[in-house]
Amino acid sequence: MTAATLEAGRQGHLDLLGWIATTDHKRIGVLYGVTALGFFLVAGLLALVMRAELAVPGLQLVGEQTYSGLFTIHGTAMMLLFATPMVSAFANFLVPLQVGAADMVFPRLNALSYWLFLFGGLVILSGFLVASGPADIGWTGYAPNSTLPYSTTTGTDLWVVGLLLTGVATIFGAVNFVTTIVTRRAPGMGLLRMPVFTWSILVTSILILYAFPAITAALIMLLLERRFGATFFDPTAGGDPILWQHLFWFFGHPEVYIIAIPFFGVIGETIPVFSRKPLFGYKAFVLATIFIGAYSMTVWAHHMFTTGAVNLPFFAATSFLIAVPTGVKFFNWTFTMIGGRLTFPAPMLWSVGFLFTFLFGGITGVMLASPPLDFQFQDTYFVVAHLHNVLVGGSIFSMWAGITFWFPKVTGRRLNEPLAKAQFWLWTIGFVVTFLPQYQLGADGMPRRYADYPADAGWTTLNMISTVGAFLLALSVLVFLIAVVEALRRPADAGPDPWQANSLEWWADSPPGHHNFPNLPPIRSERPVFDAREAARAAANGEPPAGSAVAPAPAGPGPVGPAPAGGSPEAPA
């Protein structure tokens, strides 16, 4: 079906029914990715309106009510309609390929996940179409401000229902990923031979199964309170507003790592490829991923330091601790580069850019983990700068690394390198100009979620700079879209392995055929395609086999050509 579809695509007509009815993990991955990018464009436009409004004091473009809707839907869409589904996009396309499987374990559940996500997202955005406007409660939806009589818009109800749908979709997806990774690995691929991206998805999926039920429950409680007379969060009737914050952040902090860990995994794939070396400290990297996942379950109340309702030293300690495994990953990445042969095509540029930009997010995160400092920074632009630094400088930088890296695998075409590099530099400059001034604004006391600020506050210049940066980011996205269109107009000639890469997806065709693999190379390390390529080179040169550093393989790597699916059954190292 896929091959025929691609053929149809080449002939210029879209196989619409095939896409709607698909249960192929690759197509669902593409659907997830394209839809998530669509929501990204919408949420980005909302941000541009906000930045334009904030460029100078006074209300020029929108009023307070509209502004509340803008930041609510911007945050919600970026976190839950873009970043989280983008993880599903990468994972759907890559996990079965990386573990050498034909598809996910539950293909129809996979399709259901996608459609629930799409319709949930549209329900949230439909708030713009109702008379009272979209949700106006912030993406954190703090009660009682999100309850009646305080948030009277129908959009808030649509927000609750839409998030319930997308949350269930995410849970279904996580079930599918865990099952696939645990049961569908090719023979020879022990857990410690899995690519680090697949490891990251395994940890992320477990986090999803832990965190998303909490937000699902909280949303149902909020809906009951808004429309059916419940009083979970109403202090005048025995409820407690703090309950919402606990439930929300019990989900919300793991959520931050749900959209960070997979992208750490992406960088764990790209840097070794473009350094021509294995990941330095693969096992430590995997262990750090597990620790980050585990710690992320224990830090939620650091979002609540100023409530006076949580144990400050405990949550400060856990929040400080999470810096340690994150630091380990930094050293894994830099020491992979040290001693390598580094090349810098677009995916590597994004990866190295990530190291620099994410560093600032990590450092300011340690500052925010200290309650006395948080007492100044909480709910100011310092936190806005920090969270965008982590999510844009961390997750989105590595998302672009991943998109440029796997674009040839998905489409069979490499992106035009000058265009991709132009996008990188525009984005990097735009990122710095947009978000770094916001640290200073926040340190000086400018609160977030302000539609307006006084002209005499001294915040005008930095706000103007930040607004200019936001439009540079928009320009960068435009360049990316042009690069995609340009690439898709060329023939698919990238070949299976354009980057000389390591993991099994590079063994398949680009794009991979139906059911992915006609055969598999032997899997004796976490770099089976590297091993096979080196063995072939050695054989061609008549040299003794170089072997892999991980699997010394005294007998030499196995056959390179068509081999029976399933390499050596030997136990993982």
Next chain:
Amino acid sequence: MTARRRATAIAGLTAIGVVAAGCLPAPATVEARRTADLYTTFVAVAAVVAAIVIGLSVFAIVRYRARGDETLPRQVIGNTRLEAVWTAIPLITVAVLFGLTVLVLNAFDDATRAAAGVEIRVTGFRWGWRFEYPAEGIRMEGVGRPGPEAYVPVGENIHVTLTGADVIHSFFVPQFLFKRDAIPGRLNEFAFTVDAPGRYGGQCAEFCGLYHSQMPFTIVAVSPADYEAWVAAHRGGGAGASASPGVAPGGSASPAASTAAGASTSPGASTSPGGSAAPEPSR
């Protein structure tokens, strides 16, 4: 090479210092000076960490860029001793930062438990603030801009009991380097001691609905003698109550501003969320 590396390190440190160390406002209270000192320590540690990481990355990029050499580099898979070191050093670093943090937190707690010079009850509501001095029988309340003014004597421990009337607000005075949430159904306590006379602007920091950005207040710190005079002028509510309407900024859609002392008639005075309607400004 060494000179270049050193130059890179210095440049990196400077960049971090300028960028990450967003300058705090001048601290105005005893407690704020502790926070500012803690922040300086964090920035110094951050600069060193950033210098190391950026230095390593820049070194790798410059030194190990492929120069037409197609041979495979040595396939190093790790180094257990090195990995143990770069796990242990960050662990020790954050342990020290945690210890310094707890010392400051303990000092805040001590101030809150210490004998209060002045006791103030602060209530945030949509969209303004109410300051009550129970011992002095004073009540200051304001909606919108410029908001209410609360006088405090310098050098005395000001003990605040904070709550919210409808939704969650947050009491934030940037120069005190401090905020605390005003939560309906809960009482939050904190204390501060202002160093010098002055007017310290405050604002709401927790998103509370339509006019979240339009509910400032001012803490006016004066000498103890001036404070006594202010109390005498406002004691008991009626006498000397200033009910001058505030000035809304240049025709913007801010809520009608008012300040009132003593028995307030402000529509924002409702204390139950389901009770009287919050002030609905004319637009």
